[in-house]
Amino acid sequence: MSVVNNPKRGDATREALIQAAIDVFGHDGFDASSTRRIANAAGVNQAAIGYHFGGKQGLYEAVFGHIVSQMQIRMVPVAERAIASLELIQGSAAERRHMALDLLDLVFSAFIDLFGEESATGWVRLVLREQQDPTPAFHILYDGLMGRMLRLVTHLVSVASGLDEASEACRVRTSMLLGQVLVFHVARGTTSPHLNWNSLGQDQLTLLKQQFRIALEAQFPRGVST
Protein backbone atom coordinates (compact mmCIF):
# COMPACT_ATOMS: atom_id res chain seq x y z
CA MET A 1 0.00 0.00 0.00
CA SER A 2 3.08 2.23 -0.29
CA VAL A 3 2.25 3.52 -3.76
CA VAL A 4 -1.15 4.54 -5.00
CA ASN A 5 -2.91 2.44 -7.61
CA ASN A 6 -1.95 -0.68 -5.68
CA PRO A 7 0.23 -2.39 -8.24
CA LYS A 8 0.39 -6.07 -7.47
CA ARG A 9 3.76 -7.72 -7.28
CA GLY A 10 3.83 -9.35 -10.69
CA ASP A 11 2.46 -6.41 -12.63
CA ALA A 12 5.85 -5.21 -13.80
CA THR A 13 6.70 -8.65 -15.14
CA ARG A 14 3.36 -9.00 -16.93
CA GLU A 15 3.70 -5.55 -18.47
CA ALA A 16 7.27 -6.22 -19.61
CA LEU A 17 6.23 -9.53 -21.14
CA ILE A 18 3.31 -7.99 -23.04
CA GLN A 19 5.43 -5.15 -24.40
CA ALA A 20 8.17 -7.53 -25.50
CA ALA A 21 5.58 -9.90 -26.95
CA ILE A 22 4.04 -7.13 -29.06
CA ASP A 23 7.44 -6.47 -30.62
CA VAL A 24 8.49 -10.08 -31.12
CA PHE A 25 5.09 -11.43 -32.22
CA GLY A 26 4.61 -8.39 -34.44
CA HIS A 27 7.96 -8.85 -36.09
CA ASP A 28 8.00 -12.59 -36.62
CA GLY A 29 4.45 -13.83 -36.16
CA PHE A 30 3.15 -16.29 -33.61
CA ASP A 31 4.87 -19.44 -34.75
CA ALA A 32 8.29 -18.01 -35.43
CA SER A 33 8.41 -16.31 -32.05
CA SER A 34 9.84 -18.49 -29.31
CA THR A 35 8.85 -17.99 -25.72
CA ARG A 36 12.52 -17.86 -24.83
CA ARG A 37 13.18 -14.89 -27.12
CA ILE A 38 10.17 -13.03 -25.74
CA ALA A 39 11.19 -13.71 -22.16
CA ASN A 40 14.74 -12.64 -22.91
CA ALA A 41 13.55 -9.40 -24.53
CA ALA A 42 11.43 -8.73 -21.47
CA GLY A 43 14.31 -9.47 -19.13
CA VAL A 44 12.47 -12.24 -17.32
CA ASN A 45 12.61 -15.98 -17.21
CA GLN A 46 10.91 -18.13 -19.83
CA ALA A 47 8.89 -19.97 -17.24
CA ALA A 48 7.27 -16.69 -16.20
CA ILE A 49 5.13 -16.85 -19.35
CA GLY A 50 3.55 -20.05 -18.19
CA TYR A 51 3.10 -18.72 -14.70
CA HIS A 52 1.46 -15.41 -15.62
CA PHE A 53 -0.39 -16.23 -18.83
CA GLY A 54 -0.80 -19.97 -18.79
CA GLY A 55 1.31 -20.38 -21.90
CA LYS A 56 2.29 -18.91 -25.24
CA GLN A 57 -1.31 -18.74 -26.47
CA GLY A 58 -2.41 -17.00 -23.31
CA LEU A 59 0.27 -14.36 -23.72
CA TYR A 60 -0.79 -13.86 -27.33
CA GLU A 61 -4.37 -13.20 -26.30
CA ALA A 62 -3.29 -10.92 -23.48
CA VAL A 63 -1.37 -8.92 -26.08
CA PHE A 64 -4.57 -8.41 -28.05
CA GLY A 65 -6.42 -7.31 -24.96
CA HIS A 66 -3.73 -4.69 -24.48
CA ILE A 67 -3.87 -3.61 -28.12
CA VAL A 68 -7.64 -3.23 -28.08
CA SER A 69 -7.53 -1.04 -24.99
CA GLN A 70 -4.85 1.13 -26.63
CA MET A 71 -6.91 1.46 -29.80
CA GLN A 72 -10.02 2.25 -27.82
CA ILE A 73 -8.27 5.12 -26.08
CA ARG A 74 -7.58 6.66 -29.50
CA MET A 75 -10.76 5.81 -31.36
CA VAL A 76 -13.64 5.82 -28.88
CA PRO A 77 -13.67 9.61 -28.32
CA VAL A 78 -13.71 10.19 -32.06
CA ALA A 79 -16.46 7.66 -32.57
CA GLU A 80 -18.58 9.13 -29.80
CA ARG A 81 -18.12 12.61 -31.19
CA ALA A 82 -19.26 11.39 -34.60
CA ILE A 83 -22.31 9.63 -33.21
CA ALA A 84 -23.28 12.69 -31.16
CA SER A 85 -22.95 14.98 -34.18
CA LEU A 86 -25.07 12.68 -36.28
CA GLU A 87 -27.88 12.54 -33.76
CA LEU A 88 -27.94 16.28 -33.31
CA ILE A 89 -28.18 17.26 -36.94
CA GLN A 90 -31.53 16.83 -38.60
CA GLY A 91 -31.43 19.19 -41.54
CA SER A 92 -32.02 18.44 -45.20
CA ALA A 93 -30.59 15.38 -46.91
CA ALA A 94 -27.91 17.56 -48.46
CA GLU A 95 -26.93 18.93 -45.06
CA ARG A 96 -26.75 15.50 -43.50
CA ARG A 97 -24.68 14.35 -46.43
CA HIS A 98 -22.33 17.24 -45.87
CA MET A 99 -22.02 16.37 -42.21
CA ALA A 100 -21.46 12.67 -42.87
CA LEU A 101 -18.59 13.47 -45.20
CA ASP A 102 -16.91 15.63 -42.60
CA LEU A 103 -17.33 12.90 -40.02
CA LEU A 104 -15.92 10.27 -42.38
CA ASP A 105 -12.92 12.49 -42.86
CA LEU A 106 -12.60 12.85 -39.10
CA VAL A 107 -12.83 9.15 -38.37
CA PHE A 108 -10.43 8.10 -41.11
CA SER A 109 -7.96 10.81 -40.12
CA ALA A 110 -7.89 9.35 -36.64
CA PHE A 111 -7.53 5.94 -38.20
CA ILE A 112 -4.57 7.01 -40.31
CA ASP A 113 -2.94 8.64 -37.29
CA LEU A 114 -3.54 5.56 -35.19
CA PHE A 115 -1.86 3.28 -37.68
CA GLY A 116 0.95 5.72 -38.24
CA GLU A 117 2.03 6.24 -34.65
CA GLU A 118 5.63 5.62 -33.84
CA SER A 119 4.80 2.93 -31.33
CA ALA A 120 2.42 1.31 -33.80
CA THR A 121 5.00 -0.53 -35.88
CA GLY A 122 4.76 -3.45 -33.50
CA TRP A 123 1.07 -4.04 -33.06
CA VAL A 124 -0.12 -2.95 -36.49
CA ARG A 125 1.53 -5.98 -38.02
CA LEU A 126 -0.13 -8.15 -35.41
CA VAL A 127 -3.58 -6.72 -36.10
CA LEU A 128 -3.20 -7.07 -39.85
CA ARG A 129 -1.91 -10.61 -39.58
CA GLU A 130 -4.92 -11.48 -37.47
CA GLN A 131 -7.15 -9.84 -40.07
CA GLN A 132 -5.76 -12.04 -42.77
CA ASP A 133 -6.43 -15.32 -41.08
CA PRO A 134 -8.28 -14.93 -37.82
CA THR A 135 -7.38 -17.00 -34.78
CA PRO A 136 -9.43 -16.99 -31.55
CA ALA A 137 -7.58 -13.77 -30.68
CA PHE A 138 -9.39 -12.04 -33.53
CA HIS A 139 -12.66 -11.89 -31.62
CA ILE A 140 -10.97 -9.78 -28.98
CA LEU A 141 -10.26 -7.29 -31.75
CA TYR A 142 -13.52 -7.49 -33.63
CA ASP A 143 -15.84 -7.42 -30.63
CA GLY A 144 -13.72 -4.86 -28.84
CA LEU A 145 -13.39 -2.28 -31.60
CA MET A 146 -13.35 -3.21 -35.28
CA GLY A 147 -16.96 -4.30 -35.48
CA ARG A 148 -18.26 -1.18 -33.79
CA MET A 149 -16.12 1.13 -35.91
CA LEU A 150 -17.19 -0.64 -39.06
CA ARG A 151 -20.87 -0.22 -38.22
CA LEU A 152 -20.34 3.48 -37.59
CA VAL A 153 -18.47 4.02 -40.83
CA THR A 154 -21.07 2.04 -42.75
CA HIS A 155 -23.75 4.31 -41.38
CA LEU A 156 -21.76 7.40 -42.37
CA VAL A 157 -21.23 6.05 -45.87
CA SER A 158 -24.93 5.35 -46.09
CA VAL A 159 -25.79 8.93 -45.23
CA ALA A 160 -23.07 10.33 -47.47
CA SER A 161 -23.96 8.21 -50.47
CA GLY A 162 -27.68 7.71 -50.11
CA LEU A 163 -27.21 3.96 -50.34
CA ASP A 164 -29.25 1.72 -48.08
CA GLU A 165 -27.20 0.96 -45.00
CA ALA A 166 -28.02 -2.73 -45.20
CA SER A 167 -27.29 -3.09 -48.91
CA GLU A 168 -24.28 -4.97 -50.15
CA ALA A 169 -23.34 -2.01 -52.32
CA CYS A 170 -23.05 0.24 -49.28
CA ARG A 171 -20.98 -2.27 -47.40
CA VAL A 172 -18.71 -2.94 -50.34
CA ARG A 173 -18.06 0.77 -50.75
CA THR A 174 -17.34 1.04 -47.03
CA SER A 175 -14.84 -1.78 -47.19
CA MET A 176 -13.23 -0.13 -50.20
CA LEU A 177 -12.76 3.07 -48.19
CA LEU A 178 -11.07 1.04 -45.49
CA GLY A 179 -8.85 -0.56 -48.10
CA GLN A 180 -7.62 2.81 -49.31
CA VAL A 181 -6.02 3.33 -45.91
CA LEU A 182 -5.03 -0.22 -45.05
CA VAL A 183 -3.16 -0.79 -48.28
CA PHE A 184 -0.22 1.30 -47.11
CA HIS A 185 0.36 -1.09 -44.26
CA VAL A 186 -0.87 -4.31 -45.75
CA ALA A 187 0.84 -4.11 -49.12
CA ARG A 188 3.82 -2.33 -47.70
CA GLY A 189 6.08 -4.58 -49.72
CA THR A 190 4.67 -3.07 -52.88
CA THR A 191 3.69 0.47 -51.91
CA SER A 192 6.87 1.17 -50.00
CA PRO A 193 9.32 0.76 -52.93
CA HIS A 194 6.78 2.32 -55.26
CA LEU A 195 6.64 5.47 -53.18
CA ASN A 196 10.20 5.38 -51.87
CA TRP A 197 8.77 5.37 -48.38
CA ASN A 198 10.75 3.35 -45.90
CA SER A 199 8.51 4.41 -43.07
CA LEU A 200 5.34 6.35 -42.42
CA GLY A 201 6.50 9.64 -40.93
CA GLN A 202 4.51 12.77 -40.28
CA ASP A 203 4.99 14.05 -43.83
CA GLN A 204 3.69 10.81 -45.29
CA LEU A 205 0.68 10.72 -42.99
CA THR A 206 -0.24 14.28 -43.91
CA LEU A 207 -0.06 13.48 -47.60
CA LEU A 208 -2.10 10.34 -47.03
CA LYS A 209 -4.85 12.22 -45.21
CA GLN A 210 -4.81 14.89 -47.89
CA GLN A 211 -5.16 12.44 -50.76
CA PHE A 212 -7.71 10.34 -48.90
CA ARG A 213 -9.88 13.41 -48.41
CA ILE A 214 -9.70 14.21 -52.12
CA ALA A 215 -10.62 10.64 -53.04
CA LEU A 216 -13.39 10.60 -50.45
CA GLU A 217 -14.98 13.82 -51.70
CA ALA A 218 -14.78 12.55 -55.26
CA GLN A 219 -16.42 9.25 -54.41
CA PHE A 220 -19.32 10.86 -52.54
CA PRO A 221 -19.71 14.29 -54.09
CA ARG A 222 -21.18 16.99 -51.88
CA GLY A 223 -23.12 18.78 -54.58
CA VAL A 224 -25.30 15.96 -55.84
CA SER A 225 -28.62 15.84 -54.05
CA THR A 226 -32.20 14.76 -54.50
Add this chain to the structure above:
Amino acid sequence: MSVVNNPKRGDATREALIQAAIDVFGHDGFDASSTRRIANAAGVNQAAIGYHFGGKQGLYEAVFGHIVSQMQIRMVPVAERAIASLELIQGSAAERRHMALDLLDLVFSAFIDLFGEESATGWVRLVLREQQDPTPAFHILYDGLMGRMLRLVTHLVSVASGLDEASEACRVRTSMLLGQVLVFHVARGTTSPHLNWNSLGQDQLTLLKQQFRIALEAQFPRGVST
Protein backbone atom coordinates in the same frame (compact mmCIF):
# COMPACT_ATOMS: atom_id res chain seq x y z
CA MET B 1 11.28 -40.44 -75.39
CA SER B 2 7.98 -42.26 -75.09
CA VAL B 3 5.96 -39.17 -74.31
CA VAL B 4 6.35 -35.79 -75.93
CA ASN B 5 7.62 -32.82 -73.96
CA ASN B 6 10.36 -34.99 -72.45
CA PRO B 7 9.25 -34.88 -68.83
CA LYS B 8 12.19 -35.79 -66.64
CA ARG B 9 11.69 -38.49 -64.07
CA GLY B 10 11.37 -36.28 -61.02
CA ASP B 11 8.98 -33.76 -62.55
CA ALA B 12 5.88 -35.39 -61.08
CA THR B 13 7.41 -35.28 -57.61
CA ARG B 14 8.46 -31.66 -57.94
CA GLU B 15 5.02 -30.68 -59.20
CA ALA B 16 3.25 -32.56 -56.42
CA LEU B 17 5.50 -30.96 -53.82
CA ILE B 18 4.90 -27.45 -55.14
CA GLN B 19 1.14 -27.92 -55.25
CA ALA B 20 1.07 -29.33 -51.73
CA ALA B 21 3.40 -26.59 -50.54
CA ILE B 22 1.11 -23.87 -51.92
CA ASP B 23 -1.75 -25.26 -49.86
CA VAL B 24 0.18 -25.91 -46.66
CA PHE B 25 2.32 -22.75 -46.74
CA GLY B 26 -0.73 -20.72 -47.74
CA HIS B 27 -2.79 -22.08 -44.90
CA ASP B 28 -0.28 -21.98 -42.07
CA GLY B 29 2.58 -19.77 -43.18
CA PHE B 30 6.22 -20.66 -43.61
CA ASP B 31 7.19 -21.33 -40.02
CA ALA B 32 4.15 -23.31 -38.97
CA SER B 33 4.41 -25.60 -41.99
CA SER B 34 6.62 -28.62 -41.43
CA THR B 35 8.40 -30.29 -44.28
CA ARG B 36 6.92 -33.58 -43.16
CA ARG B 37 3.35 -32.34 -43.50
CA ILE B 38 4.06 -30.96 -46.96
CA ALA B 39 5.74 -34.17 -48.10
CA ASN B 40 2.87 -36.18 -46.67
CA ALA B 41 0.30 -34.05 -48.48
CA ALA B 42 2.25 -34.53 -51.69
CA GLY B 43 2.49 -38.27 -51.14
CA VAL B 44 6.29 -38.31 -51.22
CA ASN B 45 9.07 -38.72 -48.72
CA GLN B 46 10.25 -35.81 -46.62
CA ALA B 47 13.82 -36.15 -47.87
CA ALA B 48 12.61 -35.46 -51.41
CA ILE B 49 12.32 -31.77 -50.48
CA GLY B 50 15.98 -31.61 -49.75
CA TYR B 51 16.84 -33.54 -52.87
CA HIS B 52 14.74 -31.50 -55.31
CA PHE B 53 14.76 -28.03 -53.80
CA GLY B 54 17.75 -28.00 -51.48
CA GLY B 55 15.58 -27.48 -48.45
CA LYS B 56 12.47 -25.87 -47.05
CA GLN B 57 13.50 -22.38 -48.14
CA GLY B 58 14.24 -23.59 -51.65
CA LEU B 59 10.79 -25.14 -51.92
CA TYR B 60 9.24 -21.90 -50.67
CA GLU B 61 10.99 -19.93 -53.40
CA ALA B 62 10.08 -22.50 -56.04
CA VAL B 63 6.47 -22.03 -54.99
CA PHE B 64 6.74 -18.33 -55.71
CA GLY B 65 8.29 -19.00 -59.08
CA HIS B 66 5.27 -21.15 -59.87
CA ILE B 67 2.84 -18.51 -58.61
CA VAL B 68 4.46 -15.77 -60.64
CA SER B 69 4.25 -17.82 -63.83
CA GLN B 70 0.58 -18.53 -63.12
CA MET B 71 -0.13 -14.86 -62.52
CA GLN B 72 1.78 -13.90 -65.63
CA ILE B 73 -0.38 -16.18 -67.75
CA ARG B 74 -3.46 -14.28 -66.56
CA MET B 75 -2.12 -10.74 -66.42
CA VAL B 76 0.49 -10.33 -69.15
CA PRO B 77 -1.98 -10.47 -72.08
CA VAL B 78 -4.14 -7.84 -70.40
CA ALA B 79 -1.15 -5.65 -69.68
CA GLU B 80 0.14 -5.92 -73.24
CA ARG B 81 -3.26 -5.08 -74.61
CA ALA B 82 -3.41 -2.01 -72.40
CA ILE B 83 0.06 -0.85 -73.41
CA ALA B 84 -0.71 -1.35 -77.08
CA SER B 85 -3.95 0.60 -76.81
CA LEU B 86 -2.21 3.44 -75.04
CA GLU B 87 0.49 3.74 -77.68
CA LEU B 88 -1.99 3.71 -80.53
CA ILE B 89 -4.28 6.44 -79.27
CA GLN B 90 -3.05 9.99 -79.61
CA GLY B 91 -6.20 12.05 -79.51
CA SER B 92 -7.07 14.94 -77.23
CA ALA B 93 -6.36 14.87 -73.53
CA ALA B 94 -10.03 14.10 -72.89
CA GLU B 95 -9.93 11.16 -75.28
CA ARG B 96 -6.79 9.76 -73.70
CA ARG B 97 -8.36 10.20 -70.30
CA HIS B 98 -11.38 8.29 -71.48
CA MET B 99 -9.20 5.50 -72.81
CA ALA B 100 -7.10 5.31 -69.65
CA LEU B 101 -10.22 4.86 -67.54
CA ASP B 102 -11.42 1.99 -69.70
CA LEU B 103 -8.02 0.37 -69.47
CA LEU B 104 -7.91 0.79 -65.69
CA ASP B 105 -11.24 -0.93 -65.52
CA LEU B 106 -9.92 -3.70 -67.75
CA VAL B 107 -6.76 -4.26 -65.72
CA PHE B 108 -8.49 -4.22 -62.36
CA SER B 109 -11.23 -6.51 -63.59
CA ALA B 110 -8.58 -9.03 -64.52
CA PHE B 111 -7.01 -8.44 -61.14
CA ILE B 112 -10.27 -9.09 -59.31
CA ASP B 113 -10.84 -12.24 -61.35
CA LEU B 114 -7.31 -13.43 -60.70
CA PHE B 115 -7.64 -13.08 -56.96
CA GLY B 116 -11.09 -14.61 -57.00
CA GLU B 117 -10.31 -17.80 -58.85
CA GLU B 118 -11.28 -21.03 -57.19
CA SER B 119 -7.73 -22.30 -57.16
CA ALA B 120 -6.52 -18.99 -55.77
CA THR B 121 -7.41 -19.57 -52.14
CA GLY B 122 -4.04 -21.19 -51.61
CA TRP B 123 -1.60 -18.83 -53.22
CA VAL B 124 -3.41 -15.56 -52.54
CA ARG B 125 -2.73 -15.96 -48.84
CA LEU B 126 0.91 -16.60 -49.64
CA VAL B 127 1.23 -13.53 -51.82
CA LEU B 128 -0.46 -11.29 -49.27
CA ARG B 129 1.63 -12.63 -46.42
CA GLU B 130 4.73 -11.90 -48.44
CA GLN B 131 3.42 -8.41 -49.15
CA GLN B 132 3.05 -7.70 -45.49
CA ASP B 133 6.57 -8.57 -44.53
CA PRO B 134 8.76 -9.40 -47.49
CA THR B 135 11.26 -12.23 -47.37
CA PRO B 136 13.76 -12.91 -50.16
CA ALA B 137 10.93 -14.67 -51.98
CA PHE B 138 9.21 -11.32 -52.39
CA HIS B 139 11.63 -10.22 -55.10
CA ILE B 140 10.47 -13.11 -57.25
CA LEU B 141 7.01 -11.62 -57.04
CA TYR B 142 7.90 -7.97 -57.37
CA ASP B 143 10.41 -8.30 -60.20
CA GLY B 144 8.32 -10.92 -61.96
CA LEU B 145 4.99 -9.14 -61.99
CA MET B 146 3.91 -6.72 -59.27
CA GLY B 147 6.45 -4.04 -60.10
CA ARG B 148 5.61 -4.05 -63.79
CA MET B 149 1.86 -4.02 -63.19
CA LEU B 150 2.21 -1.21 -60.71
CA ARG B 151 4.14 0.92 -63.18
CA LEU B 152 1.49 0.32 -65.81
CA VAL B 153 -1.36 1.22 -63.50
CA THR B 154 0.48 4.29 -62.27
CA HIS B 155 0.82 5.45 -65.86
CA LEU B 156 -2.88 4.86 -66.48
CA VAL B 157 -3.81 6.78 -63.34
CA SER B 158 -1.54 9.58 -64.47
CA VAL B 159 -3.31 9.84 -67.81
CA ALA B 160 -6.74 9.49 -66.23
CA SER B 161 -6.16 12.05 -63.51
CA GLY B 162 -3.75 14.46 -65.11
CA LEU B 163 -1.37 14.06 -62.20
CA ASP B 164 2.33 13.86 -62.89
CA GLU B 165 3.30 10.22 -63.15
CA ALA B 166 6.31 10.73 -60.88
CA SER B 167 4.45 12.71 -58.24
CA GLU B 168 3.74 11.25 -54.84
CA ALA B 169 0.09 12.23 -55.21
CA CYS B 170 -0.27 10.08 -58.32
CA ARG B 171 1.40 7.11 -56.68
CA VAL B 172 -0.62 7.44 -53.50
CA ARG B 173 -3.83 7.48 -55.51
CA THR B 174 -2.65 4.42 -57.45
CA SER B 175 -1.92 2.54 -54.26
CA MET B 176 -5.35 3.52 -52.94
CA LEU B 177 -6.97 2.01 -56.02
CA LEU B 178 -5.08 -1.20 -55.37
CA GLY B 179 -6.24 -1.14 -51.77
CA GLN B 180 -9.87 -0.99 -52.81
CA VAL B 181 -9.47 -4.43 -54.33
CA LEU B 182 -6.97 -5.97 -51.92
CA VAL B 183 -9.01 -5.16 -48.85
CA PHE B 184 -11.45 -7.96 -49.55
CA HIS B 185 -8.66 -10.47 -49.24
CA VAL B 186 -6.39 -8.76 -46.78
CA ALA B 187 -8.98 -7.69 -44.22
CA ARG B 188 -11.11 -10.74 -44.83
CA GLY B 189 -11.53 -11.14 -41.11
CA THR B 190 -13.41 -7.86 -41.04
CA THR B 191 -15.05 -7.60 -44.45
CA SER B 192 -16.27 -11.17 -44.51
CA PRO B 193 -18.55 -10.98 -41.45
CA HIS B 194 -19.51 -7.43 -42.39
CA LEU B 195 -20.76 -8.56 -45.78
CA ASN B 196 -21.87 -12.04 -44.78
CA TRP B 197 -19.49 -13.39 -47.40
CA ASN B 198 -17.86 -16.65 -46.48
CA SER B 199 -16.17 -16.90 -49.84
CA LEU B 200 -15.70 -14.91 -53.02
CA GLY B 201 -17.99 -16.58 -55.55
CA GLN B 202 -18.96 -15.38 -58.99
CA ASP B 203 -21.80 -13.23 -57.63
CA GLN B 204 -19.48 -11.48 -55.21
CA LEU B 205 -16.82 -10.88 -57.86
CA THR B 206 -19.40 -9.36 -60.21
CA LEU B 207 -20.63 -7.00 -57.52
CA LEU B 208 -17.06 -6.11 -56.66
CA LYS B 209 -16.19 -5.24 -60.24
CA GLN B 210 -19.40 -3.27 -60.55
CA GLN B 211 -18.79 -1.21 -57.43
CA PHE B 212 -15.12 -0.76 -58.24
CA ARG B 213 -16.02 0.68 -61.62
CA ILE B 214 -18.44 3.13 -60.01
CA ALA B 215 -15.81 4.22 -57.50
CA LEU B 216 -13.20 4.46 -60.23
CA GLU B 217 -15.32 6.67 -62.46
CA ALA B 218 -16.17 8.88 -59.50
CA GLN B 219 -12.53 9.29 -58.48
CA PHE B 220 -11.39 10.22 -61.99
CA PRO B 221 -14.40 11.80 -63.64
CA ARG B 222 -14.60 11.56 -67.40
CA GLY B 223 -16.20 14.92 -68.03
CA VAL B 224 -13.61 17.17 -66.48
CA SER B 225 -11.11 18.32 -69.04
CA THR B 226 -8.78 21.19 -69.88
Add this chain to the structure above:
DNA sequence: GACGATTTTAATCACTCGATAAATAAATCA
Protein backbone atom coordinates in the same frame (compact mmCIF):
# COMPACT_ATOMS: atom_id res chain seq x y z
C1' DG C 1 20.08 -59.01 -68.00
C1' DA C 2 23.82 -55.94 -66.45
C1' DC C 3 25.37 -51.28 -65.94
C1' DG C 4 25.52 -46.45 -64.45
C1' DA C 5 22.75 -42.58 -63.35
C1' DT C 6 18.81 -40.70 -61.24
C1' DT C 7 15.35 -40.78 -57.88
C1' DT C 8 13.06 -42.39 -53.64
C1' DT C 9 13.15 -44.12 -49.23
C1' DA C 10 14.14 -45.24 -44.26
C1' DA C 11 16.83 -43.97 -40.44
C1' DT C 12 19.10 -40.85 -37.80
C1' DC C 13 21.43 -36.47 -36.49
C1' DA C 14 21.72 -32.36 -33.48
C1' DC C 15 18.72 -28.95 -32.13
C1' DT C 16 14.76 -26.02 -30.61
C1' DC C 17 10.31 -25.92 -29.10
C1' DG C 18 6.52 -25.14 -25.21
C1' DA C 19 5.42 -26.88 -20.96
C1' DT C 20 6.22 -28.14 -16.30
C1' DA C 21 7.93 -29.68 -11.77
C1' DA C 22 10.93 -28.72 -8.18
C1' DA C 23 13.77 -25.51 -5.87
C1' DT C 24 14.67 -20.86 -4.48
C1' DA C 25 13.60 -16.01 -3.38
C1' DA C 26 10.72 -12.33 -2.01
C1' DA C 27 6.89 -10.22 -0.04
C1' DT C 28 2.81 -10.38 3.28
C1' DC C 29 0.73 -11.06 7.44
C1' DA C 30 0.11 -13.12 12.15
Add this chain to the structure above:
DNA sequence: TGATTTATTTATCGAGTGATTAAAATCGTC
Protein backbone atom coordinates in the same frame (compact mmCIF):
# COMPACT_ATOMS: atom_id res chain seq x y z
C1' DT D 1 10.26 -13.62 13.94
C1' DG D 2 8.04 -17.47 11.78
C1' DA D 3 4.48 -19.03 8.72
C1' DT D 4 2.26 -18.51 4.43
C1' DT D 5 1.40 -16.95 0.12
C1' DT D 6 3.20 -15.17 -4.19
C1' DA D 7 6.72 -14.77 -7.58
C1' DT D 8 10.93 -16.16 -9.98
C1' DT D 9 14.39 -19.25 -11.41
C1' DT D 10 16.79 -23.53 -12.68
C1' DA D 11 16.62 -27.77 -14.84
C1' DT D 12 14.49 -31.06 -17.48
C1' DC D 13 10.87 -33.55 -20.27
C1' DG D 14 9.07 -35.41 -24.56
C1' DA D 15 7.67 -34.00 -29.01
C1' DG D 16 8.72 -32.24 -33.25
C1' DT D 17 11.95 -29.60 -36.27
C1' DG D 18 15.07 -29.35 -40.84
C1' DA D 19 18.84 -31.49 -42.69
C1' DT D 20 21.66 -35.35 -44.01
C1' DT D 21 23.43 -39.90 -45.00
C1' DA D 22 23.40 -44.32 -46.85
C1' DA D 23 20.75 -47.94 -48.64
C1' DA D 24 17.17 -49.31 -51.87
C1' DA D 25 14.43 -48.83 -55.98
C1' DT D 26 13.71 -47.27 -60.70
C1' DC D 27 14.99 -45.83 -65.04
C1' DG D 28 17.24 -45.56 -69.87
C1' DT D 29 20.80 -47.75 -72.55
C1' DC D 30 23.76 -51.12 -74.18
